[in-house]
Amino acid sequence: MVTLAKKEIQGLILRGYSNLPNAIYLLLQITNVENAKKWLAEIGDQITDGDTKPRENAMNIAFTLEGMKKLGLSKNALKTFSGEFEEGMSTEHKQLMFGDYGKSDPKNWAWGGPHCPEVHVMLMLYTDTNERLETFKKVVIERINAAGITILEKIDTCRPDNEKEHFGFKDGISQPFLAELSEKGPADDPIAIGEFILGYKNEYGQYTDSPSILPSEDPANLFPVEPETNNKDFGANGSYLVFRQLGQDVKAFWDFAYENSKDKNGNYIHEEAVKLASKMVGRWPSGTSLVDSPEKDDPSMCDKNDFLYHTQDPQGLGCPYGAHVRRNHPRDCLEGIPKESSFITRKHRLLRRGRSFGAPVAKSMNPQDILKTNDTAPSGARGLNFICFNADLARQFEFIQNIWINNPKFQSLTDELDPLVANPLGRGNNNETNSFSIQEKPFRKRLQNLPMFVHTMGGAYFFMPSISAVKYLAS
Amino acid sequence: MMNVQDGLTLLFDTREDKLQDLIQLLNKLSENIEANDLMPFGKMKKIHFARWVMMDATHDVDGNPIPAHLLFESDYDGDEAEHINEMLDVGLPGFIKIFRTCKGFPEKENVTREEVLVFINSHNAPKTGLFIGAWGRSVEQIKQEKELYYAVEDYLDANREALITKSPLEIRNKVREYVWSKDEFAWSKVPPGKRSFKQNFQYYGYLAFLVCCAIILLPFLLIMVITALIMLRRREMKEPATxxxxxxxxxxxxxxxxxxNLQNQFSAVGNIKPGTFRLRFLKKTLWMINRVSRYVFNKGKLATIPSIHFARWVFLDDHKRLIFISNYDGTSDQYLTDFVNKQPAPMSAIFCHMMDFPKTKWLVLEGARDMKGFVAWARKKQIPSQVWYSAYKDITVKNIIANTNVRMGLYGSISDKKAQQWLNLL
Known part of the structure; x- marks a missing residue:
């Protein structure tokens, strides 16, 4: 375990701010650089660090590559950011990786797409009460306007009391265990902190490549020295932030579940619909894993997260091979070699910090109520602001998207994508069918032609720098 | 008789004055790889994978110039001469056009097929290390078994209601009845060719010979290995960090x-470290790989790596350089990560004899375990393929193996338990 420079690391990286349920993200574009720098210097002092737990409000800030360029970060420094960051999220190559076709095509994005105005900064505000958010927002926005900065988007969030996402499943259960952030925590093998924060050793015992500046560019001596290059480690205590705004078509999801679980007379059977939906997710609505409770939901185990797939459910009879959570975090089940699999999956973890947006279809988030509700909200009215941190975009976020979620040949499967979040158009070539197998005795049940339940509405890669680096950008 | 697969590598020197012609030609091939009029790979039924790679002029470790090359590689079924003949049957005009950009090709208007064949044979690089994922399967078999697999899956879907109440064995028999009633699957009534008596004799005979030699020479081999490792260690210690x-x-x-994204190609080329010791060590290692992949890793996995269709190592330029050529499932990012995560020791043992490889310790330690160093090295040595052909772009090695297993479940009488295991494949 290493000592973290918690005063240097922005608070959101170390905390999910669950005590601050109200939040808004502001996407900003800088026009007047000088004013923007002044503004940044002012708010720089108010950025929440990771040292103290905020009780009333918190503010964090992240920048796109274009944003840092606009603020005058030198050319050679900009070149030291990772290639994936530089390329961004909306190129043809990335479309292929993420399955952003059709409705999810970056051309149709509300922000971050090739036809959208350039995003430079994201300011993230969190508060305990809704009233406080209104006041906080007002003050912050006034100052943004005064500095002549354009607000491109105000992205609202919601955090339901039951911690469920819009489909009605408890979310955010499985986070990597970080010894540095835990007061006691399970005796489980912690993941190296360098997987999520630059400047610390990663799972390979190495320092992930970090953006740097020349020693001459750091007269105030703000940054540590990178041993290999003798440059100053601008990225230390920072992290790459992935933001994808995902629309969720809740009605389509539950309609599909009910339609595909009818009895012989064509009647809906509520329990069967919930079971089918849970098979696609890999957890029951309460959060309990299908591995621990294969037949029905058992909320008493909803926080139990130490289960294994290959060891407990090698044939996928509880949790199907292709279920969303089994694909996204396969634990011990890769290639049927548990030890090697656990070793490998540690290298592909994400620190998730996203929140939902939009009003739930039914407040209870109960499938029966969802089915009964006449939902008139347009597509994209609700979904998930998927936000995560990682040190290596290629090995972590992009790997999971490309090699696990969007891979029609994941493990022993054929022509199946993630049944919940993948785009059924796959990689854009129409020769792939999109099916989902549920392993059963004597043989699997196979659902065909899954519709699109989740689509991409916007997205970008950001860098969340250390507190010192924010000040450096303001200078 | 069991199908035999092998790899062909041809290496030519390119003419500087014809470089643009060559680039244009290869681009043209690449635009319609299956059905262009120069070299339609889709019509070459014996080819699993093929590529044309342009290699820039460079220098060897002593600073002597190495000319620019054009490399052709193919992974094919059966006899090499027949494979080359099949390529010339449908691709002769293309070969002639390409060879006109290479040194040593007859500079006259009408070149005969025999002259082309002679040119090919005189540029055939000797075979060295070879790994095959789906051992023994021909292109035809791989394609047929894929269709069979899809037909079985569709049959199960269409008849789910009727089948679901039956026992596993009854279901399997129903599937078989259905498949064998179809003309297009008539081929599947006969199991794939097994090793003939002669093939078996060669296969096991050679194994027995190897084992006998190993036993007899054991003390000598041990001394040799230990000496080599000590000699290697002395060299390792002197090498600079990469x-x-x-x-x-x-x-x-x-x-x-x-x-x-489903399948990709990888070519990496580089100088071998100076001195005869490294080269001799590497030659012995590749010799071992050939044997190990034939007798141990012959079920789809190179140790625990399940994604390689074909991988080959070939010496170039009078053994001054080594090229690694492979066809695999997934992306190169995943491929390189797999090497480090799953099998760093064998990777080090093979590649540590190449220049710039991350420093190893006792041959297999450190080296490829240095994630950053290994990836930086591999990317530095990697070169793009201008033309790349796969006969079955949408199937992985795991699919190929599973599809054969689905077919094999059709034969003979099996127990209910075995029938259930078979159904688990679907």
Missing amino acids: DHHLDKSKVSLLQKHEKF
Whole structure:
């Protein structure tokens, strides 16, 4: 375990701010650089660090590559950011990786797409009460306007009391265990902190490549020295932030579940619909894993997260091979070699910090109520602001998207994508069918032609720098 | 008789004055790889994978110039001469056009097929290390078994209601009845060719010979290995630490060639470290790989790596350089990560004899375990393929193996338990 420079690391990286349920993200574009720098210097002092737990409000800030360029970060420094960051999220190559076709095509994005105005900064505000958010927002926005900065988007969030996402499943259960952030925590093998924060050793015992500046560019001596290059480690205590705004078509999801679980007379059977939906997710609505409770939901185990797939459910009879959570975090089940699999999956973890947006279809988030509700909200009215941190975009976020979620040949499967979040158009070539197998005795049940339940509405890669680096950008 | 697969590598020197012609030609091939009029790979039924790779002029370790090359490689079924003949049957005009950009090809208007054949044979690089994922299966078999697999899956879907109440064995028999009633699957009534008596004799005879030699020579081999390791260690200690710098723009260029994501190609070439010791060590290692992949790793996995269709190592330029050529499932990013995560020791043992490889310790320690160093090295040595052909772009090695297993479940009488295991494949 290493000592973290918690005063240097922005608070959101170390905390999910669950005590601050109200939040808004502001996407900003800088026009007047000088004013923007002044503004940044002012708010720089108010950025929440990771040292103290905020009780009333918190503010964090992240920048796109274009944003840092606009603020005058030198050319050679900009070149030291990772290639994936530089390329961004909306190129043809990335479309292929993420399955952003059709409705999810970056051309149709509300922000971050090739036809959208350039995003430079994201300011993230969190508060305990809704009233406080209104006041906080007002003050912050006034100052943004005064500095002549354009607000491109105000992205609202919601955090339901039951911690469920819009489909009605408890979310955010499985986070990597970080010894540095835990007061006691399970005796489980912690993941190296360098997987999520630059400047610390990663799972390979190495320092992930970090953006740097020349020693001459750091007269105030703000940054540590990178041993290999003798440059100053601008990225230390920072992290790459992935933001994808995902629309969720809740009605389509539950309609599909009910339609595909009818009895012989064509009647809906509520329990069967919930079971089918849970098979696609890999957890029951309460959060309990299908591995621990294969037949029905058992909320008493909803926080139990130490289960294994290959060891407990090698044939996928509880949790199907292709279920969303089994694909996204396969634990011990890769290639049927548990030890090697656990070793490998540690290298592909994400620190998730996203929140939902939009009003739930039914407040209870109960499938029966969802089915009964006449939902008139347009597509994209609700979904998930998927936000995560990682040190290596290629090995972590992009790997999971490309090699696990969007891979029609994941493990022993054929022509199946993630049944919940993948785009059924796959990689854009129409020769792939999109099916989902549920392993059963004597043989699997196979659902065909899954519709699109989740689509991409916007997205970008950001860098969340250390507190010192924010000040450096303001200078 | 069991099908035999092998790899062909041809190496030519390119003419500087014809470089643009060559680039244009290869681009043209690449645009319609299956059915262009020069060299329609889709019509070459014996080819699993093929590629044309342009290699820039460079220098050997002593600074002597190495000319620019054009490399052709193919992974094929059966006899080499028949394979070359099949390529010339449908691709002769293409070969002639390409060879006109190479040194040593007859500079006259009408070149005969025999002259082309002679040119090919005189540029055939000797075979060295070879790994095959789906051992023994011909292109035809792989394609047929894929269709069979889909037909079985569709049959299960269409008849789910009727089948679900039956026992596993009854279901399997129903499936078989259905499949064998179809003319297009008549071929599947006969199991795939097994090793003939002669093949078996050669296969096991050679194994027995190897085992006998190993036993008899054991003390001698042990001394040899220990001595070699000590000699190696002395060299390792003197070597400088290697660079971790990853060339981002090159990676993005290489990734532009990866358009399919399900399967991709990898070629990496580099100088072998100076001195005869390293070369001799490498030769012995590749000799071992050939034997080990034939007798141990012959079920789809190179140790625990399940994604390689074909991988080959070939010496170039009078054994001064080594090229590694492979066809695999997934992206190059995943491929390289797999090497480090799953099998760093064998990777080090093979590649540590090449220049710039991350420093090893006792042959297999450190080396490829240095994630950053290994990836930086591999990307530095990697070169793009201008033309790349796969006979079955949408099937992985795991699919191929599973599809054969589905077919094999059709034969003979099996127990209910076995029938259930068979159904679990679907």
